[in-house]
Amino acid sequence: MKTLSKKALFIYNPQSGKKKRHSAFPFIVERLTQLGYQLMIHQLTDFQNIETPIKEACQKKWDAIFIAGGDGTVNSSLQTLATEQHRPVIAVIPLGTSNEFAKYIGMPSQMEEVFQVIRNGQTKAIDIGKFGDKYFANIASAGWLSDITYKTPSYLKAYIGEWAYVFCFLKTFFMSKQSHPISINLPSQELLSDLSLFLIMNGNGVGPFERLIKSNKNRDAHFHLLTCKASSRAALLLVLLCELLQVPNKATIIQHTTIQTGSFTIPQQISLNLDGDEHRVKDFQFTVLPRHLQVFTSVG
Template identity: 30%
Template sequence: MKKALLLYNPMAGNRQIVSQLDYITERIQGLGYSLQLYRSEAPGAIEKYIKQNVTTDIDLIIISGGDGTINEGINGLFAKELNIPMGIFPLGTANDFATTANIPNTLKEALDVIAANNLRYVDVGKVNDRYFVNVCNMGIFSGVSHVVDLNLKKSFGKLAYYAKGMEELKNYETMNIEIVSKDLTLKGRYVFILIFNGKGAGGFNKIAKQASITDGYLDLVAIKDVEPYEIPALFLKMLQGEYSDDRNVDYIRISKAIIKCRNLDKKFVTDVDGEPGPSFPLEIEVVSNKLRLFLPKKSNIKKTLKLSAYLSSFISYFPF
């Protein structure tokens, strides 16, 4: 019998995975697999477990959690050069990569995707020696997910991130950046830079409308240094993907680039799939032949939750 391994974050989302383990086991066994379980004990535990225990005798890996949990999974697999098919149960607070991939956020439907057996190679990003599935970002807002209180996250979900992000508008530094890719070089002062594999972040899945996880490119969106009072409106425009004609936003597509920061006397935070990222300089590239993922056979694009009104409410509390 083939072997499947489910690695799950028991704290992700509303903890529904914990009460559904018997149902999941029944479904996976029905597909002809025996099922092993690994319960994550702490951030980084899934990556560590894969590195220490997973070998080529596993025929299917399933990751249950959000973008950060998936990130642990791929970094563990790639460190061991394992090419094991992966399924996803997108049950975390942030499931932006799964949303781009059109993977449903209910267990039954996510299991149906695995049962349909539509495997495809998909892109992932790489920054220095770390891989990411959804986004690498730097500058203002980049440290928000590292400092949000766990109890607030449990109570308010994504809104906890937005509230903390609005606090950062009151005190931020600009980055003196040089971006060198195969086709062009950008130089300037920026407050926020995002490099997408998926289409968005934080539940806003229109930021990089043209992004695809099968096109061999990453999409870079950079907000230039502007007056503080301009940032809230510009930020909302970016979240809605309505910045193509805005002179304060640079947008390019890259397969590989080096990003240098010229004012390293300041401490700038980078973020990779919601976890602390490496220090500058950053070597960014897309990797297209490492991750085999179960995808829906037919497009089933989810509606993006409209949260602009919430953000507008938060912004109104901060005078500029």
């Protein structure tokens, strides 16, 4: 019998993603045990009870934290994990709907390949973002269309996966009004105003827009910032279709730059979307925390 020489917290969200993927739960536990991990399994019933086990894993300097769920599970874990002095290496076991963060860090979607990554032990340090008093690993957004991920019903995601987001996107796009304008002050003294939507991205894609940013390289401690000017539905739809089909266009509705810090002016009635979850924050100051998390990865 293999000696369990490493200690790890295993956070499991049984409500994430498609139901059929959760039949693999006993297999996941078995394979991690075979890799030499003594697991303390924490199954989520709600996200209010996640703080204590994460603090214990950090303060006792356990070897790893395995997060089996989707982007929302990662984000909820991050709110405690990011504040700790010692942070164990993170492995994301993608059971969610989109698994954007798992894609960004180079974690495969197939279970056996996930275990191979963990077995190989290759890790890398990644930047995360802080918005007010909240943290995010991959994507922050606010404004029109940004609430789709957390307003899409869980039952719909459980049965049709990412198509649930497509359905809710179309419904929101054609039936809702654009939000009140947002503005962003950048350290370069540049003011970006009259925005209906912004996206701050650690990677270069989101959802079906896998190459929304043509380059997948960021400057150190910088995220991508995409802003969308208030415009007609028809003009925005044309731009989005061009991006989806990777057809060149000269429209200036969507602009791209990089961001390290910035001050945002966002109407009070608008929530932040951090890694797919709704958040309210104390202030709208953004900053990048360089190399703040260590993650298992299949890429250098």
